[in-house]
Amino acid sequence: MNARWLVLENGEVFKGKAIGSERLLSGEVVFNTSMTGYQEMMSDPSYCGQILTLTYPLIGNYGINRDDFESITPYINGLIVKKASVHPSHFRSRFTLHEWLKTNGIPGLTGIDTRKLTRMIRESGTMKGAFCDSEELIGETAERLKNTDFPRSQVKHVSTKTRYVTPAAGRRIVLIDYGAKKGIVKDLNAFGFEVIVVPFNSTSAEVLSLSPDGVMLSNGPGDPQDIPEAVETVRELLGHVPIFGICLGHQLLALAAGAGTEKMRFGHRGGNHPVKDLRTGKVAITSQNHGYTVNPVSVEQTDLEITHVNVNDRSVEGLRHTLVPAFSVQYHPEASPGPEDAKDLFMEFKRMVESNQSAVSAKEGIVHA
Incomplete structure (x- = not known):
């Protein structure tokens, strides 16, 4: 896996590994504390334009199936997890988390301290964030975030x-x-x-x-x-x-x-x-x-x-x-x-x-x- 960074509007930077799509999107960074149901969460239209952080440490362990979607088209702008399962185990599983994210053009980040990120959001509130795949472009990404507004439509x-x-x-x-x-x-x-x-x-x-x-x-x-x-x-x-x-x-x-x-x-x-x-x-x-x-x-x-x-x-x-x-x-x-x-x-x-x-x-x- 290649390196990937999450850049936040408050200047904080989290380094992890890239999963999913190579698209580099931005959005409002939020967190969900559910222990299961990641497939339904990722396909919930209410997350449109947001980068979803899952606080449960292991995500993707039962894979992605054809039935548990809440919409045909996922609208999240990114997914952040502590650990993404590479070998899911469930009789209904059809895809890995990485495969599904990539197919749907959704960038993901794994291997960061999601508890630290969650505490930061709880203390400071939700904030704008963006993915970056080059350490040299972190400053440019941070500057772009300052001029990016939350979507309103x-x-x-x-x-x-x-x-x-x-x-x-x-x-x-x-x-x-x-x-x-x-x-x-x-x-x-x-x-x-x-x-x-x-x-x-x-x-x-x-x-x-x-x-x-x-x-x-x-x-x-x-x-x-x-x-x-x-x-x-x-x-x-x-x-x-x-x-x-x-x-x-x-x-x-x-x-x-x-x-x-x-x-x-x-x-x-x-x-x-x-x-x-x-x-x-x-x-x-x-x-x-x-x-x-x-x-x-x-x-x-x-x-x-x-x-x-x-x-x-x-x-x-x-x-x-x-x-x-x-x-x-x-x-x-x-x-x-x-x-x-x-x-x-x-x-x-x-x-x-x-x-x-x-x-x-x-x-x-x-x-x-």
């Missing part, structure tokens, strides 16, 4: 460009795709919903023209304030159809109802985040991947109520609208990867959809045999 790159349907026999859900993971569609289908996936910039009129029984706001990358058209769509949909938001969708619901969002120092990325349901006192262990959060003070002047909080830092993890059928969570009930403690939220959404349909039918004077 990730959602339009990861969202579907056209509508598509995943059929089922039950109620119809329109999933607005801000970077939706496959796991969300899979679980909606498992609960009997027909799913129509639409682009992130679909208008409320376009969504309602599909006669949905409910609307799902998906996860996605970046700052929710970068897509004001999405906020406007959600605002116009409130009260017309039941809404369930996940991750970025949670933040968009908050903005649409008049609350505010803000960037976190280093975000929540991992599969072991404890979240407390304030209504029941129950704590669920959740899968999370986000760098922005809802400002709790801003919620007080809206028609929203906080339903869930993070046990570690008390950040807002769940919201419910008090006047119309709409709720959201900051974490991932579909997991993929991670614990499945929160799967029952899909059933909660199903009950909301069924209840709303019963109310509509009663209002219209429709009597079902």
Whole structure:
């Protein structure tokens, strides 16, 4: 393996060995603390434009299979691991980590102190970083980073460009795709919903023209304030159809109802985040991947109520609208990867959809045999 360097905007440099593609990309350096599920993480559209650091020391030991992708196209700008397995062992494995990264044009770095890098991010916050394959070019790379801004239009790159349907026999859900993971569609289908996936910039009129029984706001990358058209769509949909938001969708619901969002120092990325349901006192262990959060003070002047909080830092993890059928969570009930403690939220959404349909039918004077 050839030498490769990670150059950070704070002047720190990490030397390791190159894996994957020879492309030299830059991006926001973040970390994830999950012990398994690297394939799902690398293919999660919410990491668009980011360089992903995995804190678990050995990555690639069960290889890459054909089934565990969360999107067809991976959008990460790089992967950093302590040790990359060269000889994976699993009956479903088709590629090594190096082979998959190279095929998809993703540069990787192995052999560095990922604990040191993680501590640095926790103390200073996420920061810009870039790969360099020549020691003589480290200074030039550092200078280029100073003039590089974080991307502000990730959602339009990861969202579907056209509508598509995943059929089922039950109620119809329109999933607005801000970077939706496959796991969300899979679980909606498992609960009997027909799913129509639409682009992130679909208008409320376009969504309602599909006669949905409910609307799902998906996860996605970046700052929710970068897509004001999405906020406007959600605002116009409130009260017309039941809404369930996940991750970025949670933040968009908050903005649409008049609350505010803000960037976190280093975000929540991992599969072991404890979240407390304030209504029941129950704590669920959740899968999370986000760098922005809802400002709790801003919620007080809206028609929203906080339903869930993070046990570690008390950040807002769940919201419910008090006047119309709409709720959201900051974490991932579909997991993929991670614990499945929160799967029952899909059933909660199903009950909301069924209840709303019963109310509509009663209002219209429709009597079902």
